[in-house]
Amino acid sequence: MTTMVPTRDEALALVHEYTESPGLRRHMLAVEASMRAYARKYGEDGERWGIAGLLHDFDYERWPNNDHAADSEHPSTGVAILRDMGVDEDILETILAHADYTGVEAVSLMSKTLRAVDELTGFITACALVRPTRLAGMKTRSVRKKMKDKAFAAAVSRDEMMENCAELGEEMGDHIAFVIGAMQLAADDLGLNGPPPG
Template identity: 90%
Template structure:
């Protein structure tokens, strides 16, 4: 079963209180939908996978990176009980590199490639007066070189996941920025910055 976007969003709201985490899932959804259009894939399927990929993270964050419990395993078990299609569940499992589920499909490789990058782009937008408006690839690249900025985000992981997807990093950054700009209002990044 492929949940509708409204059904997937209801699951997100049922399990996730944090506005920031909700916005992250919306950013990933926007990027997944854009890549699905680019690749000629099912936009709704890819969007739902992006929207649901972290819905369980707030309740079961998995700080120990256990491969078969907490996030994303717990969420996948919940979705499986609800009858969600296995390719979406596999994609969600594969987005976490500690689950031992390899990203072998284009959908799963795309989720891995956009997940960290959307978070990094959000961090970049939050320090800009115009947020996502007018953001350029070069400014994101510059922030990537600053190891103190968004230090928890692995630059190596972003580069590796982009390479696995087969995209040029500069083009990938520009593509994800553009996808997020379309959803900027929902992401609360449509600028200007408050105050």
């Protein structure tokens, strides 16, 4: 079977087929936006990077893998579905590498970027949801302040965010600002464009 990169419509159809949760769908869109922005910065293939970001968690809701099995459930089950479709191996490796427990190391720039933006987009979303203006006007310092508050979004590992950023070779402040900017451009799709109606 020839390898390929799914179109965005095909990738979105998979997301909608396997994921009911609006929040998880929006997370994948946030990661996609960040991956596309970094691809532009690094002179890489934005479509390929965006699709990897969009699909990285499409199987999570059905196969959450609470036991962190290396070769079953999320993300291995999703990767098996994509492999059957003929999706390019570098995209599959990137998706596998975003989970520490798969044993697949993040060696490519694409996989390091996915790891660096995955947790951070979730944290920035959490920060936006407690702001009246959501993503509009968000500054790096406000995210940094929330990172120091251990009670805020406590499930998000600050150490992991810092380590993944360092692996990518970016400075944390610059990385936060860059991802905020990428998410602001997609704020409508993320449901984070200004205060909720009413």
